[in-house]
Amino acid sequence: MSEVATRSTRAGGVLAATCISTLVVNANTSAVSILLPAISEDTGMSVTTLQWAVTGYSLVGAAVIVTSGSLGDVFGRRRIFQLGLALFVGSCVLIALAGSGGMVIAGRVIQGAAGATILACGLSLLSVATDGPAQLRAVSLWGAAAAVGAAAGPLLGGVLVDVTGWQGLFWIDAGVALGCMALTAATVRESRDEERSRSIDYLGTVLIALTLTPVILGVTRSGDWGWLSAATLTCFAISVGAGYAFIVVEGRVAVPLLDLALLRNVVLVASTIAILIGAGTINGLMYLLSLYFQDPDALDLTPLEAGLATLPATVGLVAVAPLVPKLAAKVGSRQTVGVGFALSAAGFAVVGLIDASWHYRAFLLPLIAIAVGMGLSNGPASAAATASVPERQVGEASGVSNMARYVGAAVATALAATIYGTVIGNQTADGAARSDALASGLGAASWMMAVFSVLGVLMALLLRRQRVGRTTLGDAAAAAAAHTHTLPTSRAEQAGTAP
Numbered sequence: 001m002s003e004v005a006t007r008s009t010r011a012g013g014v015l016a017a018t019c020i021s022t023l024v025v026n027a028n029t030s031a032v033s034i035l036l037p038a039i040s041e042d043t044g045m046s047v048t049t050l051q052w053a054v055t056g057y058s059l060v061g062a063a064v065i066v067t068s069g070s071l072g073d074v075f076g077r078r079r080i081f082q083l084g085l086a087l088f089v090g091s092c093v094l095i096a097l098a099g100s101g102g103m104v105i106a107g108r109v110i111q112g113a114a115g116a117t118i119l120a121c122g123l124s125l126l127s128v129a130t131d132g133p134a135q136l137r138a139v140s141l142w143g144a145a146a147a148v149g150a151a152a153g154p155l156l157g158g159v160l161v162d163v164t165g166w167q168g169l170f171w172i173d174a175g176v177a178l179g180c181m182a183l184t185a186a187t188v189r190e191s192r193d194e195e196r197s198r199s200i201d202y203l204g205t206v207l208i209a210l211t212l213t214p215v216i217l218g219v220t221r222s223g224d225w226g227w228l229s230a231a232t233l234t235c236f237a238i239s240v241g242a243g244y245a246f247i248v249v250e251g252r253v254a255v256p257l258l259d260l261a262l263l264r265n266v267v268l269v270a271s272t273i274a275i276l277i278g279a280g281t282i283n284g285l286m287y288l289l290s291l292y293f294q295d296p297d298a299l300d301l302t303p304l305e306a307g308l309a310t311l312p313a314t315v316g317l318v319a320v321a322p323l324v325p326k327l328a329a330k331v332g333s334r335q336t337v338g339v340g341f342a343l344s345a346a347g348f349a350v351v352g353l354i355d356a357s358w359h360y361r362a363f364l365l366p367l368i369a370i371a372v373g374m375g376l377s378n379g380p381a382s383a384a385a386t387a388s389v390p391e392r393q394v395g396e397a398s399g400v401s402n403m404a405r406y407v408g409a410a411v412a413t414a415l416a417a418t419i420y421g422t423v424i425g426n427q428t429a430d431g432a433a434r435s436d437a438l439a440s441g442l443g444a445a446s447w448m449m450a451v452f453s454v455l456g457v458l459m460a461l462l463l464r465r466q467r468v469g470r471t472t473l474g475d476a477a478a479a480a481a482a483h484t485h486t487l488p489t490s491r492a493e494q495a496g497t498a499p
Contacts, residue, residue, distance in 0.1 A: 011129050013183055013186065017188060018122035018142055021085060021122055024176050025088070025115045029057065029484075032053060036053065036287075036290060047291055054413050058413070059109075060109050062209075064113045064116040064205065065399065066120075066402075068120045069121065071200060073192060074193070076190045078188045081121035081184060081188075085114070087117070107170075116406070120402075126139060142487075147481050148318070150484050154307040161303035207246040208257070210242040211243045211246060212410060215236060216410060223422040223425065257403075262400060265389065268397055269462075270384075270463060271388065271459070272400055275482075276404040276408035277455060278381065278456065280408030280452065281344065281449045283412060285348075288420055291420070292442050315371075316367075318375070324479045325380075328379070337377045337456070337459075339376055340372075340373045340374065341459075341460060342457050345450045345453035346373075347367065348366070350366035351367075351446040352444075380479075382478065382482040384463050385401040386398055386401075415445075416449070419444050421441070422441075423441040427440055
């Protein structure tokens with residue numbers, strides 16, 4: 001085989017391995033909320049406690065997403081990518097064999113580290129295996145795979161619960177990941193960044209986890225402990241202390257997880273907060289709807305029906321996103337992000353008015369509004385994050401925004417679960433019918449997400465007004481993947497949003 005043919009075969013293998021693994025990781029992530037009622041029934045653990053299967057995944061992902069990329073640069077991208085796949089296989093097997101809710105949560109925590117590693121190192125492998133137009137096509141396909149996986153996950157989860165039981169998703173994912181490992185071993189060459197410092201900020205990774213875990217624990221247990229109880233305040237104090245220590249450490253290490261100088265960039269900070277809000281609200285929404293739609297005292301849908309019912313929120317978001325770069329090019333990123341968050345806020349506000357008598361059709365229009373709004377805001381916000389810094393810092397800006405995406409998912413899901421459970425518990429204790437209590441809980445959590453979306457509108461005001469230049473296929477792919485991962489966009493769009 002000629003050298004050109006060999007190089008083409010290897011590039012094809014890298015593309016297949018990274019795209020398939022990305023699709024599986026994102027489908028797995030988005031499917032889990034649909035599975036929670038079935039897991040709760042089998043394990044006996046309440047769905048309120050099982051929210052740690054969602055928040056724990058995101059929490060660990062936030063801590064690991066940047067570090068895993070650094071590990072790949074230093075020790076070899078293929079090696080760390082394979083480690084991520086191996087961890088993913090192991091976590092899937094652990095969850096599928098779980099006899100308790102605690103084992104499910106433990107498996108999902110491991111899966112958070114695995115998923116973040118697969119995404120970070122997979123994209124790096126793809127970038128170094130191709131260049132020029134081929135790289136644009138490859139990264140575009142990677143972004144499309146991420147978007148399709150995230151959209152299809154809830155439906156896939158619903159189908160598998162009915163056909164194989166909830167464990168089937170994890171057995172299938174384990175098999176696919178094993179196939180990706182074999183394909184990677186056969187076709188992917190090792191690569192690393194020989195010029196990069198071998199210093200890795202392990203302490204920063206630990207401090208991120210130590211900052212997030214106590215605050216999420218305090219929020220989720222505040223209903224039982226009380227907001228001003230010693231236990232809750234201790235959790236918050238630990239988070240504040242760890243957060244301060246993180247800032248101190250980042251100012252001293254050779255290669256920090258977060259370059260503190262980036263925080264002086266107003267556009268980057270605003271776009272990152274917007275990304276955090278978008279990721280948080282969509283994850284919180286999917287968690288709540290998965291529970292409410294399947295609850296016997298609410299809509300009483302089967303897992304498959306619930307998966308179908310969430311399609312307007314998942315598929316709608318992905319379908320709208322590729323059209324957004326052209327819209328932003330005409331009217332400006334600031335206006336597009338602002339309108340998107342305003343539309344999402346209106347959709348959440350409508351859901352906030354929910355009554356126990358609502359049927360599914362009453363949810364349809366607000367879900368479409370939320371999906372379209374998120375599709376409008378996610379892409380331009382991610383583009384602004386990478387466009388607001390010099391080209392040499394694009395990777396760092398992408399890392400910051402991807403970390404924020406995990407943080408938003410963890411914190412918002414915890415808040416939504418806490419509000420939902422607390423309102424239901426309080427109203428039930430006061431003698432309200434369970435159906436009314438469930439509706440009140442969903443409504444209260446939706447109002448919280450409406451407030452967050454309004455904050456997103458305020459963040460949009462900090463982006464530049466000017467319009468952006470010609471858009472590319474890569475921009476469309478980046479917009480489609482923006483609710484799962486930040487991909488750098490064309491320099492034309494970067495120039496349009498840079499401060």
